Amino acid sequence: MRSGAERAAVLHRSARVTLAASAGFYAFRYGLDEPVPALYSLFAPIALGLLSSIPGSGRQRAAVMLKAxxxxxxxxxxxxxxxVRTWAAVLGMLVVGFLLAFAAVAGPRPAGAAPGLQLFYILACFPPYEPRTLGLRLTGLAVGVVLLALCEWFVLPQPAGETYRWSLARAVAIAGDTLAGRTSPSPGFLRAAGARLRLSQIPPAERPAGPGxxxxxxAQAGSAVRRLLEQLAHLTETGRLRDLVQGGGRGDVKGGGRGDVKDGRCSDAAAEWLLPRVVxxxxxxxxxxxxxxGAPAPAHMDEAIGAFQAMRVRQAAEPAVPGRASLSVLRRQAALLAVAESVRVLEISVRVGLDGRRTRPIEPRELFWYTEAPTxxxxxxxxxxxxxxxxxxxxxxxxxxxALGAARLVAGTLDxxxxxxxxxxxxxxxxTTFGQTWAAMREAVAGNLVGAVAAGVLLIAVGQHTDAYAVLLAPGMLLAFALGPLLGIAWAQGLFTLVVATAFSQIAPASWRLAEARILDVVTGSAIGLxxxxxxxxxGARREVRRTMAGLLRECAPLIRDTVAALTAAPPGSVPPPSTLRALHRLRxxxxxYAQFRSEPVGGAPAGADWHGVLIAAHQILLGAHWLPRFDLPATAMPPAAVEQARVDGRAAVATVERLAALCGGDPPPDATRPETARPPPPPPAPLPTLVDLEAWLTSLTARLSRAETALTRTSADTAAEATGGTAGVTAAGGTARSATGRGGHSGRPPE
Structure with missing residues (x-):
């Protein structure tokens, strides 16, 4: 059911297209007695105004139409x-069809205009072969497009919606107010604020989807804010955000040291110093x-994180200091460090998004490679x-x-x-799927059958009275263009059949066989498309989303292993940080x-696979692979016990990623048996910031992957049960989705 605003938009669009198409058609057909430009001026507004789905306000759509x-x-x-030849027209259709459809890589506006542009080639590539009429065709097309652009601009124009930049600013302000303690939103509110930045929730005209x-x-700023809000929601649930806001986090060690002692507890001076800068x-x-x-310079947060890490390292390296940070304080600091890294990515990407000019290399260069690249x-x-x-x-x-090439071949061969x-x-x-295509074409054929009968009756009753068709055309278009989108494909096709019968009867004498030709052509096109x-x-994207997610996870698994190797190398810095270029390509x-998968109806297929959670986990792996070697590289080699603990946690996380990749791709798991994971050994007496930060990254990552694995395991089992007619429930999902480090858990939120 469409909302009132959606119905109004459909009616307004119908009025604009009808006005533009009627003005050009009547002027050329009856004012200048030129049927060729009349036909093109009629179909140009229909192609770009009705067949195309150009997003944006009236002014934005008019600009796209004039550029097209x-x-x-x-x-x-x-x-x-x-x-001139069928084979030439077919080859041209193949090339034009692919290029215009592939224009979706440039963003939603070129993708929206592509179907209308396809129709321009289709109209001209059919006999009769009359190159001498090219000037008339171009004139009619130009007049029709310009009239439509003027109507989009001045006649009931579509108002502009909220820009992505404003939506982004609101989300960033919520994060800043939460970190500053000015507000105390619930975890659900924070996650909802982040969900509003998902591209599926943004109007197509405002989505940051282009290559510039x-x-x-x-787009990168939006991902950073969503990740930041998710981190704040998690910290709110665990209570660590309250500790950070109320004094930078309280230690649980008595004594003096660098913090102030209040009520026998030592404040965390490092967190107290960094948190205001993050806010x-x-x-x-x-x-x-x-x-x-006026975006901030990108070096601010970079320098603050470096100074913060230096404080932590000095604090951990001085065991004689009574107020030295405990393990719980280091874990809160690790959470704040992850928040600060998200804010660092945010401030850099905001500056680039507002400026748009090429910059000097920004670290990590693989993450911000586009800032220094030419257009x-x-x-x-x-x-x-x-x-x-x-x-x-x-x-x-x-x-x-x-499909278009085959249709042109059949139409030309059969004349x-x-x-x-x-x-x-x-x-x-x-x-994009066979099921959707079959449903659409089944309704279209039924609608065209009814429309063809009505058109045949009209042509027999009216005969050759051209003035009657001229009177019926404009109100017929207004009715068809309004009711078709509101009532469905069958109504749209049936009413459009009446419109084309009325229009073509004014171009050349027509009989009831025009309606017969219409239904024959629609059935032929439907069969070819099907x-x-x-x-x-x-x-459609249902299988592809599994394959691409599996490929993404397979590229991400080595990043965890290489990140652990870079942090535990002896001497420090002897192992380079991992390269993420291949994983970034897979992520794209x-x-x-995933975007196409969400646009396709679920139908009877079971829903529940948390693909969005997999994408968030991949983002988390990529960012950790960059910022951990950059900000957490120890000054001296870690003790052997710490190195072994880091490698054990890393191998467990890699196993979880590989297991989920196999599940996504439908492959057998890497290990047939999965022994119970032993609990981690107690922390060393002198906890290390590097080891704690790595543990926090792997723990959060494994918990998210486990939730995704639980949802995917349950979905796969339900699919298998439906295929075999079984009714057995899934009993192993919870067990197979336990955190590999023993520290994961379930969020309780439904999969997206």
Whole structure:
């Protein structure tokens, strides 16, 4: 059920498209007696205003349409030239179909305009081959697009929504107020604030999905804020946030030392020094996002974290100091350090997102590589990175190109009347899964049957009275363009059949056979689209999301092992930090697959796999692989007992990642048996900041992975039970999802 605002938007769009299409059509057909530009001026607003889903406000959509006009003119010219031979038109359709569908890599606006641009080529690539009419075709197209842009701008324009920058500023302000103690929100409120920044909750026009530096910076800032809010929610649940806010965290060791002694307890001077700086960076970032300029310099948080770590190292290295930090204090400091690292990534990415210019190298360079790259390299990397069988964008482009090429071949070979309706059916009814395509085409054929009967009755009753068709066209378009989106595909197809019958009857004499040709072409296009949907990735993103998640986790597992090796190396610094480039590439593909997966209806398939949790865990692994070797490298080699403890925890976390990767990919687990994990040995008398920070990272990571494993195990078992007709419940899910270090737990939140 659509909301009132959605219904109003549909009605307003119907009015704008009808006004633009009618103005151009009537002016050329009856004012200038030119049927060719009349036809193109009619279909241009329908293509870009109705068939396309260009996001944004009225002004934003008008700008996209005017930018798309030169491309549309080129496509009409190309189609006109290639209409000379069927094989030439088919080859052109394959190339144009793939390129326009693959334009989704550039962001939601090019992706939204692509279907309309496809129609421009489709209209021109069919016989009759009349290159002398090219000027008239281009004139009609240009007039139609300009009229639509003017209507989008001035006639019931769609208002602008909240920008991503403002949404980001609000979330950063919530984090800053929470850290400063100005508010005390619940964990649920903090997680909800982070969930509002998920791209599925952001209007398509405002999503930071392009390849440019500024857009990438805002996207990275959004990920950092969501991670920060999740950290604050977890700290609120454990009570550590309250301890940090109320005096920087209280130690549990009596005596003097660097902190002030109050009520027999020693305050944590290091946390008291760092926390206000973290709050200040949050406040500055929120203010910069609201103003759109003046982002903080990226060195501030970097220097603060370095000084904070130096304090901790000095404190741990002086056993004679009575107030030396205890293990509980070091763990709270580790939590604050993780928060500070999230804020560090936030302040850097906010500056890049607001500035957008190339910068000098920012550490870690693999994470901020795009800040120093030229624009051409950013585009090339986005394009090449998606030219792979693991990319759902590549899947969709290949599928639509093959379907349109096959439809053009069939229409040309069989010499179907009005053959472009075959391609139009493929273009408008194809979906990313076979089930969705079948459902859409089944409704479309039923609607077209009813519409064809109604159109046949209309053509027989009215005959050759062109003035009657002229009177019916504008109100018919208004009705069809309004009711179709509101009532469903069947209504849309049936009413559109009446519209095209009314329009074509004014271009050339028509009989009831026009309706017959319409239904024949739609059925042919539906069959071709259904066949391509069956052969080319029929499951959509459902299988691909599993494969990409499995590949992502397999790339992340070595990062944990290499991070532990870098921290425990003797002498310190002799082992370089791990390279994350391959994992970052896998992360991008997994995010694309997950985005499409969330856009596809669940249907009868069981839901519950926590793919979003897997993505968050991957982000956590990538960031830990960067900041732990950067800020936690010990000054001297760690004791052998500490090194062995770190390696044991690391191997347990790697085993969890590999087990989850195998579960995602449908492979057998690495180990057939999983012995009970022994509890970790008691901490050494002198706890080390490096070991505590590593333990905190691995504990949090393993707990999140375990929750994802529990959800995925239960989903896989439910699927197997449904396939075999069994009713046995899943009894091993909880056992198989225990933390590998013995410190994990379940959050109690449902999977996303």
């Amino acid at each position: 006009l030169p491309v549309g003119l080129v496509l009409v010219a190309l189609g006109t030239v290639l209409a 530096r500024a857009v990438r910076g805002l 200040l960076r949050c406040d500055e970032s929120a203010a910069a996002l609201r103003a759109g300029r 051409s390299r950013l585009w090339l990397r986005r394009i090449v990175g998606n030219l792979t069988l693991r990319s759902v964008l590549f899947h969709n482009a290949v599928r639509i190109a093959l 179907l009347t009005h053959g472009f309706w075959v391609l139009l059916a493929v273009l408008t009814l194809s979906r 066949l391509c949907a069956m052969l080319a990735w029929p499951a 593909l997994a995010e694309s697959a």
